[in-house]
Amino acid sequence: xxxxxxxxxxxxxxxxxxxxxxxxxxxxxxxxxxxxxxxxxxxxxxxxxxxxxxxxxxxxxxxxxxxxxxxxxxxxxxxxxxxxxxxxxxxxx
Numbered sequence: 513x514x515x516x517x518x519x520x521x522x523x524x525x526x527x528x529x530x531x532x533x534x535x536x537x538x539x540x541x542x543x544x545x546x547x548x549x550x551x552x553x554x555x556x557x558x559x560x561x562x563x564x565x566x567x568x569x570x571x572x573x574x575x576x577x578x579x580x581x582x583x584x585x586x587x588x589x590x591x592x593x594x595x596x597x598x599x600x601x602x603x604x605x
Contacts, residue, residue: 517544523564524548527592530600531560546578547589556588560602563593567603576605 528538528549536551536558547559559582561575572591579589591603 520562520564523594524562527560527562527600546575549592557586558588558590560590560592563591566593566595567591572603572605579605 524540528540531538531549531551534553536553538549538551540549541547546561548562549558549560551558551560559579561579563571567575575589575591579587582589589605591605593601593603595601
């Protein structure tokens with residue numbers, strides 16, 4: 513039986529490959545740490561929290577609160593999740 517952690521980790525790797533194909537250098541955090549991924553391209557740094565479902569308003573607010581400090585350093589907080597068709601969506605916060 514596949515656990516929620518394993519499903520989440522698998523989706524994190526899918527998002528990682530998606531970003532790498534688009535020219536980003538991507539590092540994944542081990543375990544359940546914020547952010548799940550750091551992606552860098554042309555001097556722009558993204559801190560990405562990955563959810564394997566569409567995030568609720570409460571989840572978006574939680575990530576925004578956790579990511580607020582990152583904005584001071586020019587790091588863009590994001591949420592990545594699958595849409596209804598399973599395509600990866602990246603929401604810039």
